Amino acid sequence: MNPHSLCATDPLAVLFAAETGVERLITLHAPDLAIIVIYFAMVLGIGFYLKRYTRKGEDFFLAGREMTAWVAGLSFVSANLGALELMGWAAATYQYGILATHWYWIGAIPAMLFLGIVMMPFYYISKTHSVPGFLKLRYGESARGLAAVMFTFMTLCMAGIDMYAMALVMKVVLGWNIHFSIWVSSLTVAVYVALGGLFSAIFNEVLQFFLIWLGALLIPVLGLIETGGWDGLVARIHQNFPQGDYTHLWRAMGSFTDNPMGIHWTGIVLGLGWVISFGYWTTDFLVIQRVIAAKDIRAAKLAPIIGSYFKMAVPFIVILPGLLGLAVLPFKLVPESAVGPGQHSYNEVLPLMLARYCGPGLLGLGITALIAGFMSGMAGNVSAFATVWTYDLYRSFFKKAAADSHYVKMGRWCIIVGVLISIGTAYLVMQFKSIMDYVQALFSFFVAPLFGTVLLGMLWKRITPAAGFWGLLAGTVSSITMWGLVRADHSWLAVIALSSNAKDMAENMYRALWSWTICVVVTLVVSAFTRPKPVEELTGLVYGCTELPSEGHLPLWKRPIFWAAISAAIFLILQWIFW
């Protein structure tokens, strides 16, 4: 799950609609198949190799807390860089132009830098093994229980949805049997993560990061050569689509009706850039787990900052292919619902570009990039699920004082069972596709309030344990209520999303903003009437009660804040260039 899935441009929805009536786009040759088979052999081999190093709980669930900043940072980004990112956002770009880049820049970079500089020290110093674990330390069992149950449920559902979407991609692109794709890919993930735990998941995520980049990078490189660079690309898009503005980030954001997404800049800045982005990147354990595994606090702070540079570059392999599709394809792609014989839909833009530029061998590398993207996301989901289930639910509520080896064994079984449940979810979604919308909405209900709960808890010692729980619950319930109100009576849209013209995406943004606000207000009000924890119990958890290690002895270029400042500067320059 990632914040990208919280929008209603909804790459998933586009992909799901693609199930019927589409012939395969690409035919693989022997070198392509060899590349794919070698990839599967390599990831399994890494799992078997690392099994011997994961006997203790800290090894299995936290990769021994030995990861360097680079490994943790690349894994942090890779766990988020699923196949749906590549396929879905290239499709969204063909539909909406460069606006899709907001989900990579303002929807990620400020939050990642905030995580590295402000929040990571508390996650790391508290020695928590998970985000629900942090809530236990800060607020107590009730907040932890609520967060853990929501997280495990949503993680498995999302893994199933991703799995089904990936199998669908393989069917549409390659003509592969959907059951074959689901079982082979997911069981491979189950085997290598169950064997090597987080060690194996992280190792493979870093490997997958390289494959995703090297597999997808040729498309923009050759595309820019064909169009004669960026200026040529823009000129061709204007020539092919003279009515729309596909190449500016902010110019058409002044009104809900001026842009095809139907969103106002306040929704992008406050809803996406603040609540949803910060909620996901700073509290979703799927990505936080990779950073907690860092070897020391400096590495933990640097990891998301390193990740921010690569996240900023991802549009090069995702957005640019979509724009190139607008510029060079000799036919126009159409919405999935309007596909006729011989036509192609938006979601096929990336495979079409792959087939346009990549011959045998390179094609296999590109397809491997898609498979690697799926596996990294899947491994992230199941490894995070295993940790939260084992430590935050099983150890807390079912078996409190077992041997460490017992929990490792439980973790391994969790991986297997988690993957099987995800497969079940995938088949459930296959039968009842509306489930996908509900689960995605459910996850969005939870992300924004959780951010309010964690942030207030970290920054203010006056916030009480009761306030943490009730704020989280109120934010989540209010989000679900707002969602239900709009479904029951569409006139509520103008109240919640500030405009009756707001599209689903804009509604998601504003609903997240309201639910976060309600969480914060309830937390503050309940805190005013209940007793806070003694200060000595907040050491290592709350700003002002924790002595943070000084970095004053380090040269400037070794300090995380220095690299965060450069990342922020590049982010601002990019906004200016593509304004």
Place this chain on the structure above:
Amino acid sequence: MSEDHHIVPVWFFIGVILLIYGVIILATGVYGLSHPPSTVLSNLQPALWWGALLIGIGAIYVHLFRPRKPRP
């Protein structure tokens, strides 16, 4: 990474797979000189130079991060 466990660095595995992929793709590129694929810009021989690039990156990683005996 993994000093305590003496695990082979992840960069070595990356180097190995890139090296293998580089060889396969370079070979298809060489074959493509006489049997060019029907892709746009195939005249630029992307498989040749992309394969060579992968071999270069892979070789560097394998060399720099190859398993060594831990120092006593």
